[in-house]
Amino acid sequence: MNIVITPAMIGQVIISGILSGVLYSMVALGLALIFGVMRIINVAHGPLLMLGAYTTFFLYSAFGLNPYLTVPISMAVLFVAGVVLERTLVFRVVDAPELSSLLLTFGISIALVNGAQLAFTSDLRAVEYITGSWVLGPFAFSKSRVIAFVFAGFLTGGAFLFLRSTRLGKAIRATSQSREVAMVCGIDVGKIHRLTFGLASALAAAGGALISVIVAIQPEMGQIWTFKSFLVIVLGGAGNYPGALLGGMLLGLIEQLASLFLTTQLSEVVAYVLLVLVLLVRPTGLLGGRQT
Amino acid sequence: MKRPAILAVVLTVLGVFCASLAADAQGPIRIGASLSLTGTYAKPGKYQHEGYQFCQKELNAKGGLLGRKVEFVIYDDQSMPPTGVRLYEKLITEDKVDVVMGPYSSPITEAVANVTEKYKKVMVSPLAATTSIFKKGRKYMFMVISPAEVYLEGLVDTAARRGLKTVAIVNEDTLFSKAAAAGAADLAKKKGMQIVLTEAYPKGNTDFSALLTKIKAANPDVIAAATYFDDAVALTRQMRELNVNPKMYGVTVGGDLPEFYDLLKGNAEYIYGATQWEADLKYPGNKEWFEAYKAEFKREPVYHSAAGYAGCLIYAEGVKRAGSLDSDKVRDALLKLEIRTMFGDYKVDQDGFQTAHKMVTFQWQKEKKVIVWPDDLAQGKVLFPTPPWSGR
Numbered sequence: 001m002n003i004v005i006t007p008a009m010i011g012q013v014i015i016s017g018i019l020s021g022v023l024y025s026m027v028a029l030g031l032a033l034i035f036g037v038m039r040i041i042n043v044a045h046g047p048l049l050m051l052g053a054y055t056t057f058f059l060y061s062a063f064g065l066n067p068y069l070t071v072p073i074s075m076a077v078l079f080v081a082g083v084v085l086e087r088t089l090v091f092r093v094v095d096a097p098e099l100s101s102l103l104l105t106f107g108i109s110i111a112l113v114n115g116a117q118l119a120f121t122s123d124l125r126a127v128e129y130i131t132g133s134w135v136l137g138p139f140a141f142s143k144s145r146v147i148a149f150v151f152a153g154f155l156t157g158g159a160f161l162f163l164r165s166t167r168l169g170k171a172i173r174a175t176s177q178s179r180e181v182a183m184v185c186g187i188d189v190g191k192i193h194r195l196t197f198g199l200a201s202a203l204a205a206a207g208g209a210l211i212s213v214i215v216a217i218q219p220e221m222g223q224i225w226t227f228k229s230f231l232v233i234v235l236g237g238a239g240n241y242p243g244a245l246l247g248g249m250l251l252g253l254i255e256q257l258a259s260l261f262l263t264t265q266l267s268e269v270v271a272y273v274l275l276v277l278v279l280l281v282r283p284t285g286l287l288g289g290r291q292t
Numbered sequence: 293m294k295r296p297a298i299l300a301v302v303l304t305v306l307g308v309f310c311a312s313l314a315a316d317a318q319g320p321i322r323i324g325a326s327l328s329l330t331g332t333y334a335k336p337g338k339y340q341h342e343g344y345q346f347c348q349k350e351l352n353a354k355g356g357l358l359g360r361k362v363e364f365v366i367y368d369d370q371s372m373p374p375t376g377v378r379l380y381e382k383l384i385t386e387d388k389v390d391v392v393m394g395p396y397s398s399p400i401t402e403a404v405a406n407v408t409e410k411y412k413k414v415m416v417s418p419l420a421a422t423t424s425i426f427k428k429g430r431k432y433m434f435m436v437i438s439p440a441e442v443y444l445e446g447l448v449d450t451a452a453r454r455g456l457k458t459v460a461i462v463n464e465d466t467l468f469s470k471a472a473a474a475g476a477a478d479l480a481k482k483k484g485m486q487i488v489l490t491e492a493y494p495k496g497n498t499d500f501s502a503l504l505t506k507i508k509a510a511n512p513d514v515i516a517a518a519t520y521f522d523d524a525v526a527l528t529r530q531m532r533e534l535n536v537n538p539k540m541y542g543v544t545v546g547g548d549l550p551e552f553y554d555l556l557k558g559n560a561e562y563i564y565g566a567t568q569w570e571a572d573l574k575y576p577g578n579k580e581w582f583e584a585y586k587a588e589f590k591r592e593p594v595y596h597s598a599a600g601y602a603g604c605l606i607y608a609e610g611v612k613r614a615g616s617l618d619s620d621k622v623r624d625a626l627l628k629l630e631i632r633t634m635f636g637d638y639k640v641d642q643d644g645f646q647t648a649h650k651m652v653t654f655q656w657q658k659e660k661k662v663i664v665w666p667d668d669l670a671q672g673k674v675l676f677p678t679p680p681w682s683g684r
Contacts, residue, residue: 006509016502124521124555128555132533133534215498216555224496256501256502
């Protein structure tokens, strides 16, 4: 088994890494937002992504909607779901010890996954909308992944613009820097929390909607995204929003390159070993934690 | 109440009591089993349950077994091995069932085997495909379906006969898939084929770009993929995207489900898959059984139903030949038994390990699974070689 790795192969793999990396960044940004603003590690982030994927699937299969048109609908639906979750449950653990928030979101996660299994069954579903790829020289660009890349790029960029330039975005960043000072400045922190949770859920939903066009979906698809997002934000620096972007790209590239040079099995190991190394050398993540 | 009346009542009660005692001696043969009626395996578990129920009905319609009615006592193990262990212990010691049948899946069978062996109960296990379960010196276990190792046999054999020389083998990194990949590798070597790449990928993997890039560079004639369902779908889609185009490409589990075609549509064409049983295989009584099952349960059976039913039949045949329910006598009968049911052939070695049942290999052709291997069961010819993706 001697396969010579050519530059074209490396190029192909880097393309794949970047295409999935942006998706990781977008989904992880949601987790980073919640952690930054509320200091909560939302274990239910992946299952929320799964709900977004199902929203797209049902809109596509029941009404024949173009799955890419359903992205904003999925986002809106999950935004509302996120706000409701925050208003009813999550706000109770904002100032509680970290274990409480972990337990609560873990509970929500289990409820969502099992609820989905009951409601949607465990059958695999797929949005078979666009397959094949565009070929450019020696490289193939998977159509569904390129479109997901474009969407994720725009949405992530939009989220950054929102955080940077709008009043609400600034209020979110202010709350994330110091809740007390934000409160003193007249920011309705409760409202900011709801908004953040809704926004984060919407980003997860966008991820789910885009993923549903790439791979088949099932109720347990979300958990792996919780882990990946967690990996991404710790790599980049928990609570650091540009860090989530960097971490996502990094994870995408590491996974693909490790699969190419080592084996697919080892790619996850490499990602987690890197995580340990980063934590040893820079405990606050590559870009440092919680600075915005 | 006058005295004679009381006497009459007492006598009547006694009479009824004695009659029921007599009936008890002639009472039903109770067959205990735990099945995965809820939890991860609920779907196949329920099909197996229907197989058992249907077997009970048909046996009783034909006068039962050893002149007694047959009655299944079934509990739900929630797809969990420890629960299965507890339930088999309860079935044997508290419910005192006469005999037992196997649960669903390899992990649960492996766990409960320790209980059934302890009480020297014969257990025909219709839905355990892991070889090691039957190779641990257990005495009373009997296998019905083909082991994981032979799932890709048809693909490799067909490829070798067509003169193909190189094969890439990939598998999910779990017990069953590993065994299926190892079996394919052994067979390929035996047939003189060269294995240009083997690689495992973790469960839940959805991005195969790097793996497929390597495979493309290795340019094998055949890709043998020991998959479950979602990975089979993802792998196929990405093969198209990256234009990986071997002369033959086959998967293991999942490829036989109608959903496989529903999800992949035209991209599923030409793909090979393996299955334990199909409704239109020409086994004795298969067609009639299929229709009767459909009428009974208002849905079409899958191989889990067929295996459950056949396992029950095989056990019943063993009992008939032994002429008793005695574990050792039934064991001897089952070891000697050679039978062809609607599920295919049954014959085991001294460990109760299945040696006769054939996996069949099919190819998706025009939205249908056409059985192409082995020759004596084939319904059509292979479409060979697989055309480029643009031509499908």
